[in-house]
Amino acid sequence: MFRYIVRRLLQMVLTFFGATFLVFALMFANQTDPIQALVGERPISESQRIALTERYHLDEGFFMQYWYYIKGVLTGDFGTSMTGRKIADMMADAWPVTIKLAIIAMIIAVAFSITVGVYSALKRGGLFDNVSLVVTLVLLAMPIVVIAPLAQLIFGIQLGWFSPTATRDATLWQLLLPAIVLACIVIAPEMRVTRTSVVENLRADYVRTARAKGLNRMRVIWVHVMRNSLIPVVTLIGVDLGTLLSGAIVTEHVFNIPGVGFNLARAIRTEDGPLVVGFVSILVILVLFINLLVDLLYAALDPRIRYE
Amino acid sequence: MPGKSPWKMAVGATAIALLAAGCGGGGSEGSDTTSNTVVIGIGEPQHLIPSNATESNGAEVLASLFYPLVDFDAQNQPVPVAAESITPDAKNTVWTIKLKSGFTFSNGEPVTSDNYINAWNYGAYGPNGQGASYFFERIKGYADLQSKDPDGEEGPQKAPEPKAKKLTGLEKVDDTTFKVTLSAPFAGWQSVMGYTAFYPLPKAAFSSDGVIADGFEDAIIGNGPFKLKGKWEHDSQIVVEKVADFKGTVPKVDGITWKIYQDQQAEYADLISGTVDVQTTIPIESLAKASADLGDRFKKSPNSVFQFVGFPTFQKEFQNVDVRRAISMAINRQEITDQIFLGSQSPATSFVSPVVAGYRPNSCGANCEYNPTEAKKLYEAAKGPKEIKITYNVDGNHKAWVDATCNQIKASLGINCVGGEEPKFADLLTKVEKKQPVGLIRLGWIMDYPLMENYLGPLYSTDGSSNYYGYSNPTFDNLVKEGSEAATTEQAIAKWQAAEDILAKDMPVIPLRVGQNVFGYSTKVNNVNVDLFQRVDIYKIEVVG
Numbered sequence: 001m002f003r004y005i006v007r008r009l010l011q012m013v014l015t016f017f018g019a020t021f022l023v024f025a026l027m028f029a030n031q032t033d034p035i036q037a038l039v040g041e042r043p044i045s046e047s048q049r050i051a052l053t054e055r056y057h058l059d060e061g062f063f064m065q066y067w068y069y070i071k072g073v074l075t076g077d078f079g080t081s082m083t084g085r086k087i088a089d090m091m092a093d094a095w096p097v098t099i100k101l102a103i104i105a106m107i108i109a110v111a112f113s114i115t116v117g118v119y120s121a122l123k124r125g126g127l128f129d130n131v132s133l134v135v136t137l138v139l140l141a142m143p144i145v146v147i148a149p150l151a152q153l154i155f156g157i158q159l160g161w162f163s164p165t166a167t168r169d170a171t172l173w174q175l176l177l178p179a180i181v182l183a184c185i186v187i188a189p190e191m192r193v194t195r196t197s198v199v200e201n202l203r204a205d206y207v208r209t210a211r212a213k214g215l216n217r218m219r220v221i222w223v224h225v226m227r228n229s230l231i232p233v234v235t236l237i238g239v240d241l242g243t244l245l246s247g248a249i250v251t252e253h254v255f256n257i258p259g260v261g262f263n264l265a266r267a268i269r270t271e272d273g274p275l276v277v278g279f280v281s282i283l284v285i286l287v288l289f290i291n292l293l294v295d296l297l298y299a300a301l302d303p304r305i306r307y308e
Numbered sequence: 309m310p311g312k313s314p315w316k317m318a319v320g321a322t323a324i325a326l327l328a329a330g331c332g333g334g335g336s337e338g339s340d341t342t343s344n345t346v347v348i349g350i351g352e353p354q355h356l357i358p359s360n361a362t363e364s365n366g367a368e369v370l371a372s373l374f375y376p377l378v379d380f381d382a383q384n385q386p387v388p389v390a391a392e393s394i395t396p397d398a399k400n401t402v403w404t405i406k407l408k409s410g411f412t413f414s415n416g417e418p419v420t421s422d423n424y425i426n427a428w429n430y431g432a433y434g435p436n437g438q439g440a441s442y443f444f445e446r447i448k449g450y451a452d453l454q455s456k457d458p459d460g461e462e463g464p465q466k467a468p469e470p471k472a473k474k475l476t477g478l479e480k481v482d483d484t485t486f487k488v489t490l491s492a493p494f495a496g497w498q499s500v501m502g503y504t505a506f507y508p509l510p511k512a513a514f515s516s517d518g519v520i521a522d523g524f525e526d527a528i529i530g531n532g533p534f535k536l537k538g539k540w541e542h543d544s545q546i547v548v549e550k551v552a553d554f555k556g557t558v559p560k561v562d563g564i565t566w567k568i569y570q571d572q573q574a575e576y577a578d579l580i581s582g583t584v585d586v587q588t589t590i591p592i593e594s595l596a597k598a599s600a601d602l603g604d605r606f607k608k609s610p611n612s613v614f615q616f617v618g619f620p621t622f623q624k625e626f627q628n629v630d631v632r633r634a635i636s637m638a639i640n641r642q643e644i645t646d647q648i649f650l651g652s653q654s655p656a657t658s659f660v661s662p663v664v665a666g667y668r669p670n671s672c673g674a675n676c677e678y679n680p681t682e683a684k685k686l687y688e689a690a691k692g693p694k695e696i697k698i699t700y701n702v703d704g705n706h707k708a709w710v711d712a713t714c715n716q717i718k719a720s721l722g723i724n725c726v727g728g729e730e731p732k733f734a735d736l737l738t739k740v741e742k743k744q745p746v747g748l749i750r751l752g753w754i755m756d757y758p759l760m761e762n763y764l765g766p767l768y769s770t771d772g773s774s775n776y777y778g779y780s781n782p783t784f785d786n787l788v789k790e791g792s793e794a795a796t797t798e799q800a801i802a803k804w805q806a807a808e809d810i811l812a813k814d815m816p817v818i819p820l821r822v823g824q825n826v827f828g829y830s831t832k833v834n835n836v837n838v839d840l841f842q843r844v845d846i847y848k849i850e851v852v853g
Contacts, residue, residue, distance in 0.1 A: 032732065032734050032735050032738060033734035033735075033737070033738060036732075036733065036734035036737060037732055037733075037734050038354075039354075039362070039439065040363070040733065041701075041704070041733045041751075041752065042362060042363070042439075043766070043773040043774045044439075045439070045441055045442045045773075046434075046454065046456070047434030047435070047436075047437060047438075047441050047454050047455075048437045048438065048439055048441065050434065050435075050437070050455065050456075050467045051434065051435050051436065051437025052437055054466060054467070055437070083354060083355075084355070084525075085542065089542075090542070093542060093543065093544075094543075149573070152574075152577055153577075156577060156581065157577055157580055157581055160581065163581070163583065164574070164577035164578055164580075164581050164583070165569075165574045165575075165577060165578050165583065167544050167545070167567075168541070168543065168544040169544070252570075253570060253571050253574075254571065254573070254574060255574065256569050256570055256571060256574040256575070256578075258542070258543030258544055258568070258570065262543070262570050263543075266570075269703070
């Protein structure tokens, strides 16, 4: 187990450098004139152009720019954004709120989809099952760009149940509506996978054996069926966390949350290479760790899975 | 039992996450807010150092933290505010500025001439890369503070150090008096000094001579009626509170929270629900329902925005002035402002904005009037191109009106017209600089100071900073220059108007629309005015009841 983790961690280092290199290359290839992009449509003075070009090494080649960046990262310095702010500060501001939002969304999604999924599976073919299938179909069909403003309009403005926007130091209550919206994009697949998985396992031999042994129904479902049914769900949840972080771009925009999604969108708009790469690096690390965690959870759920 | 411990780990992790999510909230809201404060929505400022704040969000926040030398009255004439008097010499070259005594920065430092001189020198010094450094261009010695990259931007060589670090045109007389010497006479200089870039900076701003201290921008100290409470909370808010016994005009509210929005729609949602008190720009998507939502709290006021398209005069097919006139006459401006902008902008019939002194309605004359039959005759006689293109940047919400304009041109002139899409403004400029045939160029302008010259100079003179379409007319350039050097404002305006008449003949651009502030406010506030610079008048706004 220990050797497995070490091996995975070493792989992560490679993946990290590969991913940042790729993102950096893509940003570099897409750059036309970051200085003009930064100031928008205003004319830019010669002296400002010279100063910014030198400060951010814009006149040097791609490899030099990447080298400056990596050198900074390795010494704990994420560099300075084109706006003049320290990227480390911007990340310290943005990441907590997005992670908070994603975690709340995840908890809502998992709690909802597993409960409903299991219940649907147990009552397969019944009214509840059919209704939930139709609802998830609708959710699957609706993109978040529709759900987010719609939820803001109905629950935020017209009914006034929630505040229509949230800020960085939002309370749990203020983040609830955006989190529910965000959860909507992962609820449907998670619920359906749970349902299918439980339905399959209910028919499995070991369940029949358990029943034949005379175990009571609750114990069969919660201990025997659930443990096996959760393996695909856990995989999906791991993948979904990535989906949530990217889905946050729209949600954060609509609900005015200054998180990662917003910063990424702005950085891409202003061709701010170091800023994009900075945020993406953390995103890469997060996803890598979540994947590792998911793999380790397999072992917990299924004793047959062993890592060496 | 390999299966047991990871389970516990997962449960533990979830518990920590839950705690983090639950406890992180709260913060600045709550007990310490008094009722006599307002919340005004803005976008994230790019910078708060005065000489670097060139966009309206930064300027709006700074207007509450600083007290300007010069403000503008209802007729947009300059009035000394922090200055006791501003007196030019006979030729308008040497300007003596006497400061009112007793003013201090919010950290207690007295405001002296040095604060102005140091701040302006910092702003003008090229390697500091300040966005508004070009405002100091007229002051003597500016050129020596700049450096040119010897082999262009792409080349490997670094730009050399500029020759000088201080403007020779700034001279301290005593603690409350200083002199500004311009490199050429300029009658409108007093108006220029009303701009954000001319605020003073306290000694605390500099860590050493000419170097701004790290972190000063986030905790900026001004000489204005409000001071920063805490720090600039990036992307979230900037809270300011009243300075005790402020010597200048005292605002009626005790504090302002500049709440930062990334999206105007979200801001509008908060305006409706009362979380934000003033929104200076109602997004166009919400205009239709704004009067129903806000009633008489939905207001309009003039601003300085000027929207136009430029003819690339380097392209052969647009060199005939009749072609340019015909295309201008083929456009029904009224229809576009009504249908697409829902009255939030109005048709432009001049080359400068109505907000500046010397503006004359209809100085563009028949050339800006919708007259499809005359346009078609003119166009055919001049043998204009069979297909034209209006190029715009797609990230700026221009598609709707460009398409509508094209349709009008198609219908009036019987030619084909298409919208040319460029992802960003920078891409458009790159093509224009390489003189690629982009067709007509969509452009807009917001003034820096209320003078005709601020439109005529940058937009139409040969070396104008925003003259991307290469228009050049020596007579015009001369008239603008003569106007700037004229002895009185009246003489200056006469020259500038003569220059504008040349534009009406040459039609280097098609004036399309002038902007308006379309703003709204909550039931909590009253006396809300939004000025020419799209800023809320912080001295007039008050809390109801």
